[in-house]
Amino acid sequence: MADMCAERVEQAVAGAVALLRAAADRDWDGVRAGTLEWSCRRTAEHVAGDLLAYAGQLAGRAQEAYVPFEIVLDEGTGNAGALDVIGTAGALLAAAIRTTPREVRAFHPYPFRSANREGFAAMGVAEVLLHTHDIALGLGLPYEPAPELAEFVLTRIFPRVRPGPGHWRTLLWATGRGELPGRTQVTEWRWQNDLVLPAGRLVLQGVTPAAAADLAAGGDGGFRWLAGGPYEGTRNAAGMLLKAYEKGVHRPEFGMFILVRREDGRAIGGMGFHGAPDEEDRAEIGYDLVATARGHGYATEALRALASWALARDDVSALLAVVEPDNLPSQAVVTRAGFRRVSEDGGDSGADGDTGPLAYELASAPKR
The missing domain is CATH 3.40.630.30 (Gcn5-related N-acetyltransferase (GNAT))
Known part of the structure; x- marks a missing residue:
């Protein structure tokens, strides 16, 4: 099986940054990101923070908890600068994935307290796809990522979710962001790394x-x-x-x-x-x-x-x-x-x- 973990992270980040950069001159602070309580700006910062945190977990081989650091954007950083940080954090995660042996695992709390490079890649892609959807919804932008990205996430960290009519629609449903015919609306969800x-x-x-x-x-x-x-x-x-x-x-x-x-x-x-x-x-x-x-x-x-x-x-x-x-x-x-x-x-x-x-x-x- 070809190892596409780093490439999928890069693909997801590139697509998200390209879409959102077209709206970088708009007000992101005063607009909610879809159904989230966060603003579009806060959501973008969250994506950057998660990508960097995942890179840190893998690079530092953290075993007991998250490495105690977080990303802080310089005062006055605009939306375009925030997107630059997302791109940089995505590149760091991809680099960490490429240099981490398959057997290495690092701490992640749910549900078995660890994940390997494939798990962190899938979580990183999920964060990018889902929160780009949220931001795009708030800003009124059309967004549908490549189906292989959603499939990558579903087949690695959503093992309990039955495949549906389209990987992206299924991922949105599985995370409480959409509906699927014949399936109950999801109100609570978590992804699941392998045991x-x-x-x-x-x-x-x-x-x-x-x-x-x-x-x-x-x-x-x-x-x-x-x-x-x-x-x-x-x-x-x-x-x-x-x-x-x-x-x-x-x-x-x-x-x-x-x-x-x-x-x-x-x-x-x-x-x-x-x-x-x-x-x-x-x-x-x-x-x-x-x-x-x-x-x-x-x-x-x-x-x-x-x-x-x-x-x-x-x-x-x-x-x-x-x-x-x-x-x-x-x-x-x-x-x-x-x-x-x-x-x-x-x-x-x-x-x-x-x-x-x-x-x-x-x-x-x-x-x-």
């Missing part, structure tokens, strides 16, 4: 709809794979995630994760859920590894970490893993991770006498 879980020698990195689409189509999903990867099971799971996203039923925390080695940043396999927990709060889990990564305990480490995270939640009471009877290595993995076999004889036998898959379960401790 990342530590797992010993590995890091489990959540797969976005954008990455899932690329994996399902035969790409690398934006990951650097060990030779032989990704395996067929990972591509199939990515296709399942993509279908759930397109139906609007995808829950990213119960989606798919790529197993990435800490030592070299190489992706070695996939692990995740077959969907959200059922009515009994049970969720099925599955995984696969690149052939050359097997036999080193990676799957066991990853399964233990993901199972521990899931069973600590209030909406999960048990995890299920289904393993073919002739897959002895996988049976050993689930057993080492604490699962116990719950099918007495491997399930029902088929017409030819073959034994069905084996079911293993790991239940949580009673929750108070």
Whole structure:
């Protein structure tokens, strides 16, 4: 998957600055930005501040909070000068994105307290697109960004939003700025960065709809794979995630994760859920590894970490893993991770006498 993060930031900023510069000689202080409480001028300053803050988070590798600084425009700076600052802050964010390795994450509060360069790029583009819309609405200017920009945002930080009739219309609806036929008006919203879980020698990195689409189509999903990867099971799971996203039923925390080695940043396999927990709060889990990564305990480490995270939640009471009877290595993995076999004889036998898959379960401790 081509890394277009920095280019998308630059594209969004260039389009916004070009549009608003044509109205730089107008009064921005006395005009509200669309439905916001802020003026057009205050909104423009906010965009510049967010772009610079995101650049600072990535460049400084902030881990616990926002780096404590903010942008202040010189006294007497006009609207044209404010647009220059937006352009400069956008360039700094693009530069930070280009020089930040994919595995690096920095603090962002919602919802999992971190984001990688792709997440910060998507948030930066979202700020530019949405607030340019607000300012343009206040000033009476027509504005519709390129559809690939809205798609970039939706498929990375709005994983729960079902695609609609046009990416820009869908993004406006998802952020309470528009309507879509057959959908309830949005009054509260937040974007969502991917979940990342530590797992010993590995890091489990959540797969976005954008990455899932690329994996399902035969790409690398934006990951650097060990030779032989990704395996067929990972591509199939990515296709399942993509279908759930397109139906609007995808829950990213119960989606798919790529197993990435800490030592070299190489992706070695996939692990995740077959969907959200059922009515009994049970969720099925599955995984696969690149052939050359097997036999080193990676799957066991990853399964233990993901199972521990899931069973600590209030909406999960048990995890299920289904393993073919002739897959002895996988049976050993689930057993080492604490699962116990719950099918007495491997399930029902088929017409030819073959034994069905084996079911293993790991239940949580009673929750108070």
